[in-house]
Structures are given as structure tokens and as C-alpha cells.
Amino acid sequence: MSAPIQNQVSLMDLEPAADDLTREVLHSLGETPHRLSCRFFYDETGAKLFSKICNLKEYYLTRTELQIMNEYLGEIRHCVGPKAAIIEFGSGSGQKTELLLESLERPWCYAPVDISREQLVELAERMSARFPDLWVQPVCADYNTPFNLDGIIEADARRIVYFPGSTIGNLVPEQAITMLRRMKGLVGDRGAILLGLDLAKSREIIEPAYNDSEGLTAAFNLNALKHVNRVTGTDFNVSAFEHRAIYRPEQYRVEMHLISSANQTVRINGQCIRLEKGNHIVTEYSYKYPLEVFDRLLATAGLRRIRTWFDRNRWFSLQFIQSSACP
Template sequence: MNSPLKHPKLALAPASPQFIDQYQQTAPGRAPAAAVELAEGLNAASATVAPKYFYDTLGSQLFEAITRLDEYYPTRTEAGIFDAASGDFAATLAGAGIGQPCLIDLGAGSCAKATRLIPHLQPRQYVPIDISVDFLREAAEQVQSTFPALDIVGVGMDFSAGLALPPQVQRDNRVFFYPGSSLGNFSPVEAQAFLQRLADPAQGAARGLLLGIDLVKDKATLEAAYDDSLGVTAAFNKNVLRHVNTLLGSDFDVHQWRHMALFNEAESRIEMHLQALHNLTVRWPGGERRFRGGERIHTESSCKYTVASMSALLRRAGFKQVSYWTDPKDWFAVFWASA
């Protein structure tokens, strides 16, 4: 007599994060808007490309490599503050009456920084946001595999152009998380306007901001962090031209440009540029720009603050209680500001 067939046990499918692509959903309007912005920047008296265009998939991967370089101190220094003060962060949120926050991670990238804090902050919902949609989608999957019970809503969006979050994002106890000193990519005036939007109650019951900021230090250390000996930052900077070619239809040749990084002491900011190696012309549909040898495209500013100047900026933007933690060298600071 044949044995009865046994039904195999059905494996439960692992949880998957929700993902809302507000960046590519608007592709019919987005691509022309990006092309207009890029063409305007290239046609300006001093040519510029906004740093948000660094982050296609390859650019995101190159930046992750940068964070592991010896010269690039910000990531490991900030991580050290997270490890030392994560319990303080949790106590500060609890003291502000914020239990199980909705943690909104601006410019989440690989989500590695939030992953350090999730066990301590115990968010009810985690919302990573980034312009590099495919890279973020994969990162959110990794976070979900690490924290299978966590409600994750990934959002692909350019939050520098507005922060209209989808309805799937909880409105209660929103805590914005903006690490890595990415706020420094804005000018101080732009940074204040951006922070004012975060502090605005119209953003949906925002309770506060956890913010990583690079502090002013010696010029040699700053410039080495943005011009490493292996040339990874140079590759990252040049890759923006490949991304511009994709978005604008231009014909940049990355081999005709060299990477530059310098500290502008008057403006308290690191600047990254791409410098033309010789006279050349770049063309795109409907336009062109002639560059002289030695002429530059400004691709990034990274403003550096003091504890006092950032505290004052947060208060001007409408945040109330401001506290901070620094590393032993006072190279980097993590701020908490309640809205």
C-alpha cells in the first residue's frame, strides 16, 4: 500500500517594505524638469550642476565606497557618536514625549546610519527617502530582512524640491533624521529655508529633527576628505557628467575633466569642481556650452558649521529645544532639535 502523500509545509514569505516612487512616477514631467535645471546650470556665468545629480546607482555606490576611505572621517566619526550616544537619543525622545517615532530618513542611501539607531529608537515606522530610487529600493529590502517586523515605507523623491509625503507615512510622532552633514550642501540661506519647512506643523505633526553636521576644522583635513589618494572621490565627481548625459542628452567626455576640491575659508565650505583640461564644447538637444581650458563646473558645496552657528540656525528656522553631542576631537556633531 502506497503511503499517503504529505503536503509540504508552506514557507511564509518574508515581509517586504512598501515602496512609493514619487520621483519616477512623474517621469513624463520629471525628465524635462531635470533637463531644464541642468541646462540652466550649465549656461550660467559660472557653470554649476546640483549635487543631487551625483546619485544615480553608480554614484550611490561610489559614495558608499568614499565613506570607507581613511581620509573620509565624517561617516566613521558620526557613527562613533551614534554608538556612544544612542541611549541618550532614545532618552531625549522619551523626555519629549515621543514614543515609537515615525523615523523619516532624508537621503537614506544604504540606510546604514538608521540601521544603527533603529534598535535604540524603536520606531513604529521607518521611512527612508532618497533620489537614487533603485539603490534605495535594495537598501530598504536589506533593512526589512534585518528588522522583519518593522513597518517600512521607502519613498523615492527629490525632497530638496518639496516634502509632500505619501499618505502611507504616519502623521504622528514624525522625527526627521538627516545625517551625514548633507545639510551642508545647501547654502546657509537655503539651509534655513529647508529647516523651516521641516519645523512647519504643516509637514504633519513633526516632533523633531536628529541632524548630523560636520564642524569647522583645519584645511588640510577637510580637503583630504574630498580628494582622497585612491581617486574614489574624483570618480564620484566625474560620474555626475555621465548622469547629466543621461538626463540632458549631453555629450560630456569624463576624460576631458579633472576633479578639484578646495576649502573656501571665507564661506566656510568645501567646494568640489570639475575643471576642463582644454578648450572644449559640450552639446545637448537645444543648446551647447563652450568651456575654456581651466574653466570649472561647480558640483558641490559642503558648508561647515560650529556648534554655536548651527544651534542659532536651528532656532532661526523655528526649532525650540536644541541639544547636541560631539566626538572627542569636536570634529562632528549630532543635534537634536524639537519642533
């Protein structure tokens, strides 16, 4: 099996239509509590803000996962095997991905999947130049929505879904199980999932990661409203909201909120949504699972951990996961 010659990157565009996003916003703002999907974090501005957040002292997740990768790259390479097709959910800046691809034995294909079109195209072009023998197929899509890569990746390729950054923690447990099942179906019995998972730990470590002293996370959270305004025609007054992040250890999660600082009415698609002063809009959950709790989610999805790598403090884990049917 050989990769086709690639002269330029061609984008597979599965980005949701504006009408779909408007319906989603109307539905989620009508819930109790009010909600907005964390997909709205990631326009061009949000992607740049998140890249800066990853370098903050308080935000331990990125540097800890990189530490694990650097220490165990040889073992990861052995588990993945040669000529793998790497499918990355939520590719972002690709810092960890570049490290992974450098270590692998003749990887065949790299398919980054991300909702931020500008960052995705930039990443794909950079990776194509960096790895000229690698087929790069960017997919602009919400990875929470099913999509098919059968026309892109050869049937006999060993598929590896790469899902770093503990992004699985942004889903409530029922959604996480659905996502794990979808990834299992995407890779098949011959494939595997390489997944980063942040682990339960003290409030003193977790909360500052989402309430940084420079205010970047607050700007990142508030930018979601600007993004919603732009793509749906909503008229959120961004200055009338405040960022708040709370760790709830009994539920294993951080909650990101936008708090209305005034009585206000938001208009979208001819409808009005009333927000009272102090009302919350939930923009993100970030689950921090004990290993045994996450293992139960894997089992429900028909999966199991084959290998697990930790940092020195056991704050974070990188897991190699396969179907429970595999020997």
C-alpha cells in the first residue's frame, strides 16, 4: 500500500450550515440551564487564544501530555505499528501530532478533523510540507457528528484515531460513550484509539487551569458569544457577561459558565430570549475521571485499555484503546 502523490492539500468540507447552527443555538439557549456548544470557542480568534492558553503556567494539560509523549514515544510507536492512517479529532495547532508523526514507522495518511477552517488548512499545509511522503486529508467538520472516510482511507489501512488533550472530557458521560462507539466503528477491529485523558486531582491544581491570572480563558469563553453573533446573527452584548469556571469533584468535572451581569434580551432568528442578571450559560464541561470510572465508559462502548502511560505526578494519562473483541 502506497500513499498517492499529493501536490496540494484538498479540504473535505463538512462544516455545518449557518441555518443548522442557528437552530442549535435556539435549542440550547432554551434549555435549563442555558447552554452553548463548546464548538463556538473555535473560530480563528478562539483557536489563537487556545494556543496561548496551552502555554500558560496554570494550564498543565498540554505540557503534561507532551511530557508523556516524549518519554514513551518508542512504546507508542510500537503499539501503533507501521503504515498507519492517523485520524485526529480536534487537531488544533498540531504540536503533539507533529511529534507523533515524526516517531511513527512510515505513516500512510494523516486526516485532521477540526471545525476551525483557517487553522485546519494552515495545519494541513504545514504537515504536507513537513512530511512530503505522507498523504494529508483535512476534514472541516464537527467531530461530534458522524462522518465517513471510506473514500479517503484504503480499506486495508490500520486506522488510529488520535484524540489528545482530554477533549473526550468535554462530553457528558452518555455523549462520551456515543463518541467512543463512533470511534470504534471508524477504526474497526484492526484499528485503535490513542486518547489523552486528564485525571481526577485536587481543586488547587484544576481550578487555576480554567481561571488563569492573565484572563486568557475568560477572553476565550467570551469570544464564543462573538462567534455566535457572527455566524447566526444573534445580538449578544458580550460586555454584559462574565467568565466563571467551577470544579465540582463529586461530578468529576469543571464547568465553564458565562454569567449575565444585567437583565437583557437576546434576539436570534426573529425570536427573543430573556436573560436575567445572574443567569448562567454553560459553555463547556471538562471531566476529570478516575481511571476506574473511565474504564466503565470504555466497557460500555465495547472497548478496553491496552496500554496506559502517565506523567510523573499521575495527573494525566495517554491511553491506547482497542475493541474488547481484540485478543
